[in-house]
Amino acid sequence: MVVAMALQASPTQASSVNAVRLGFVAGSSPPGKCRLGLARNRQRGAGSLVVRAAILEAPGVGVERVDMSDFVKEAMPGGIAAQDLLGTGRRKRAIARVCLVEGTGQYVINNRTAQEYLQGNPLWLFHVKLPLRSLGFEGKYDTIVKAHGGGLSGQAQAIRLGISRCLLKINESHRQPLRKLGFLTRDPRKVERKKAGKHKARKSPQYSKR
Template identity: 55%
Template sequence: MVVADANSGRAVYWGTGRRKNAVARVRLVPGTGQLTVNGKDGNLYFQFNPNYLGVIKAPLETLGLENEYDILVKAEGGGLTGQADSVRLGVARALCQLDPDNRPPLKTEGYLTRDPRAKERKKYGLHKARKAPQYSKR
């Protein structure tokens, strides 16, 4: 969804990403490439981990736009890995809002595909989802 920012009149591009239990609502605003998550600096939020930060900025780097848009994120649920992957999906979806021509390169890299893997539920009679009690022959 494209909305004009009330304060500055700049275009704002929205995208929502999900992964496991994490949900990220992402806004792309023309800027300098700054990442802000839940009001904190993105580097601080993701503990300066290059894996998380690389995952998040990958869609922008694919299109060569890493220093042209600020990423503003509201992330909740899950852990840092799930949140980082959900932010990546949100950024990719927002980039598709920005320009429909961005879709093919993002799709070939797999950035527009939601990862369906989630925690499997525990079954009765088992310790965990698949871990059975120890078998005793006698």
């Protein structure tokens, strides 16, 4: 369900609502995320308060849950450690062990489909699928991942690095195009640790002269 709402209040009657407009798109799931924007419009010395809210459908709503454990056991006899095309990717606190096996282009993360595990988020799915897609191998290999630590965003980028390292084991000539796209660079950025005597990593207590 997508709900769009606009509230407009004049400066003289700030407590009253002059206009409310609601729009519904029928036949969809309950809303998940709400984005609220507040803007003050000043024109010719008279201000008006405009509030706009949009409730968008949550990513991954309606994604069917599928247990892929049988598929993983069949595709990787002996477990993930016994495979040849194995690569490890890291991002922030996330670690992903990636295995490529010949197949039809399926993505399995922690015994679940990538669509379900990444909650249908298009950006995270884009990160995961980009290395194989850039080399034209999207329908030739199945990707099986064991990921832990961090959040889904960090895990998705860790998977991208792990897949890229697996592709190097297939053919060393893949290094140049992957390096050019930046897929072989481990992103070193992390949250800076809190310091003693400070509120956060660098935020200091308010200074008082007296």
